[in-house]
Amino acid sequence: MASHRFKQNSILVANTFAFTMCFMVWTMFGEIGVPIAEQLDLNGTQFGILTAVPILTGSLSRLPLGAMTDRYGGRPVFLGVLIVALPAIWLIQFATQYWQLLALGACIGLVGGNFSVGITYTAKWFEKDRQGLAMGIFGAGNAGAAVTKYIAPTVIIMLGWQSVPNIYAAIMLITILLFWFFTYSDPSHRRSQGTSLRTQLKVLNDPRVWKYCQYYSVVFGGYVGVSLWLTRYYMNEYGLGIQLAAVIATVFVLPSGVIRAFGGWLSDRFGAHTVTWTCMWASLIALFLMSYPTTHYSVQAAGGQGTVEFGFGIPVWLFTAALFVVGIAWGIGKASVFKYLSNEYDENLGLVSGIVGLAGGLGGFLLPIMFGALVDLTGVATTVWMLCFGVTLVSIIWMWWTERRVPILTREEEPTPSATR
Numbered sequence: 001m002a003s004h005r006f007k008q009n010s011i012l013v014a015n016t017f018a019f020t021m022c023f024m025v026w027t028m029f030g031e032i033g034v035p036i037a038e039q040l041d042l043n044g045t046q047f048g049i050l051t052a053v054p055i056l057t058g059s060l061s062r063l064p065l066g067a068m069t070d071r072y073g074g075r076p077v078f079l080g081v082l083i084v085a086l087p088a089i090w091l092i093q094f095a096t097q098y099w100q101l102l103a104l105g106a107c108i109g110l111v112g113g114n115f116s117v118g119i120t121y122t123a124k125w126f127e128k129d130r131q132g133l134a135m136g137i138f139g140a141g142n143a144g145a146a147v148t149k150y151i152a153p154t155v156i157i158m159l160g161w162q163s164v165p166n167i168y169a170a171i172m173l174i175t176i177l178l179f180w181f182f183t184y185s186d187p188s189h190r191r192s193q194g195t196s197l198r199t200q201l202k203v204l205n206d207p208r209v210w211k212y213c214q215y216y217s218v219v220f221g222g223y224v225g226v227s228l229w230l231t232r233y234y235m236n237e238y239g240l241g242i243q244l245a246a247v248i249a250t251v252f253v254l255p256s257g258v259i260r261a262f263g264g265w266l267s268d269r270f271g272a273h274t275v276t277w278t279c280m281w282a283s284l285i286a287l288f289l290m291s292y293p294t295t296h297y298s299v300q301a302a303g304g305q306g307t308v309e310f311g312f313g314i315p316v317w318l319f320t321a322a323l324f325v326v327g328i329a330w331g332i333g334k335a336s337v338f339k340y341l342s343n344e345y346d347e348n349l350g351l352v353s354g355i356v357g358l359a360g361g362l363g364g365f366l367l368p369i370m371f372g373a374l375v376d377l378t379g380v381a382t383t384v385w386m387l388c389f390g391v392t393l394v395s396i397i398w399m400w401w402t403e404r405r406v407p408i409l410t411r412e413e414e415p416t417p418s419a420t421r
Contacts, residue, residue, distance in 0.1 A: 007184045008125050014182040015118045016138050018078065021175045022111040023144025025089055025168050026054055027089060029105055030145075030228035031152035032092075032161040034235070034242055040098055048277075048372030050098075052230040052365045055107040058112020059361025066116035066354020070289075074121020075185045078114055082176045085111045090169035093162040115139075116357040120350035123342055124189040129268065131342045136264020136335040142220075143257030149246040153231075156244060170217045203345070203352055212340055213359030215276060218395050219284075219333035221363015224324075224389055227253050228368045229384065237381045238316045251320050256327035265333030273403055274340040279333035280399065284392045286325040290314065290385040314382075327389075 002010070029036075029051045061081075068077050073098065088107030113221045121133055126134040152164050203209055230252060234245035253335045266275050294313030314322075345352040367387070374383040 002184070007410035010182050011125055011184060012122060012134060012137060014179055015078075015122050016141050018082070018141065018175050018179045019114060019118050019141030020144040020147065021171060022082075022114050023141055024147045024151075025085070025108055025144075025172065026058055027145040027148050027224070027227055028152060028168060028382025029054060029101075030166060030231060031148055031242075032156065033228075034102065035156055035161045041168075042098070044372035045369065046098070046372075047232065048229075048368040048370075050101060050105065051348055052368045054109030055228070055361055055365040055368075056114060057106045057109030057116075057363055059358050061104065061110050061113030062116040062357040063351070063354040063359060066114045066120060066348075066350040066352075066357065069117045069120045069354075070348060073185050073187070073190050074124070074195050075183050076119050078117045078121060078183075079176065079179055079193035081110050081114050081117070081273060082179065086172050087170060089165050092165035097272075112361060113357075114278045115361075116350065116354035117337060119357070120296060121189075123349060124186070132264040132268035132335065132339045133261065134264070135338050135342065136261040136267070139260040139264070139315070139334055139338070140258050142260060142331070142334070143254055144224065145224075146250045146257060147252050147255055148393050149231070153243040153246040158161075166172040168408060186404075187304060190398075203348060204355070208340075208344065209352060209355060211402060212337055212356050214398055215280075215333070215337045215340075215395055216356045216360035217363035218392050219279065219330040219337060220357075220360035221367060222283075223256055223327075223330050223334065223393070224361070224365050225367025226388070228364075229371050230323075233381065233384070234316075248320060252323045252327040255324065256331035259328055259331040260335045263332030266332060267336040267339035272336045272343065273399075275336035275339075275346065276333055277396075277404070279329040279336065279400060280392060280396045283326045283329040283333075284389065284396060286322040286329070287385050287389040287392060289322045290319060290326070290394075291382050291389050293380050293382040327421055 033047055033050050036042070036050065042050065055142050065077060065081065085108050088104050092101070092104045092108070095104055117137055118141075122134050122138040123131045153168075155161075155167060183262040199239055227249070230249035231242065231245045234240045235242060238245075240248070263275065263279075292312075292314055297309065297312075299308045337356070341349060341352055343355060367384075370387060374387065375381060
């Protein structure tokens with residue numbers, strides 16, 4: 001009979017590995033979409049839709065999957081999603097038309113919904129003072145997006161894009177077997193069968209849930225959307241090849257995924273609010289720098305002696321440095337937002353994590369489409385970072401208004417010592 005500590009560690013490792021593979025598959029169109037776009041002559045908006053469809057289905061599935069986790073437990077739900085998605089992953093290699101790719105992309109997107117399953121499954125096995133770290137370690141599976149950026153471009157160059165889904169299907173089959181043998185179930189983690197979904201959904205009346213949805217749409221939705229767009233951005237803006245562009249993009253993707261575990265530890269120690277507030281400000285400053293477009297100035301010289309011309313643009317090294325800061329900030333923020341949830345919604349954590357995860361995933365779905373539309377409409381590549389700057393600013397204002405302003409008002413309303421005499 002395995003000890004409780006052994007089960008904790010086994011589940012954490014198996015969950016994290018399986019989620020890493022899920023994220024690898026979930027973001028695969030960010031890489032294979034590049035040669036597909038060339039093959040099918042897709043514009044920026046069509047490319048954005050292709051990469052975003054798996055994100056949409058993964059996001060929409062998070063709410064029902066989270067509710068199912070509360071009721072049936074994490075292990076059967078997580079495993080069921082992996083098994084359902086496996087055939088769709090394998091069939092992508094045979095798709096030859098845009099609609100076929102969209103349909104199969106919608107099917108494989110279900111693996112992204114496993115986040116709300118795995119985060120709840122993991123948290124339920126750990127004590128309160130260790131949940132932030134445990135959820136952070138699990139969430140580091142976001143680094144699966146970096147795995148795709150390392151593997152997929154090399155496979156595309158050597159074997160063609162059709163080989164990527166074939167290899168990923170084999171990896172997913174191995175993941176299913178490992179998950180089956182190294183995870184456990186605990187009936188006490190299941191919610192009462194008598195609680196209806198309508199009753200559970202009353203949590204939507206809580207304004208805090210919508211606030212956390214906004215936060216997560218920035219730190220997670222931004223992470224997913226930017227991850228899908230980066231390879232193409234580096235290729236178009238800086239003239240890099242697909243392999244080099246994908247490798248440089250991991251400066252954002254990999255640290256942002258891995259550091260989530262550290263973000264969980266920070267949240268346990270300093271609190272969810274302090275960590276989230278700091279992360280939002282750090283990313284806002286970096287995004288302001290990244291938003292500056294390449295600009296050329298022409299100044300009329302005195303006395304009509306001609307013009308003086310000069311220009312300014314963000315070089316690739318400075319852009320990448322700022323991108324790294326954003327990745328670190330969002331990676332830590334992904335953990336701190338879920339620390340809010342584990343503190344405040346223990347009884348229905350699966351459902352609430354599904355709602356917040358859905359909002360984050362929808363951000364990841366909408367951003368690539370909006371990126372493509374903005375670039376198609378304006379022709380300015382840095383408008384994508386202007387958009388990210390704007391949504392981050394909204395979160396900072398909302399956080400100040402509801403979390404930092406309220407303590408100030410409370411202190412101002414307290415009676416002075418002289419008034420109480």
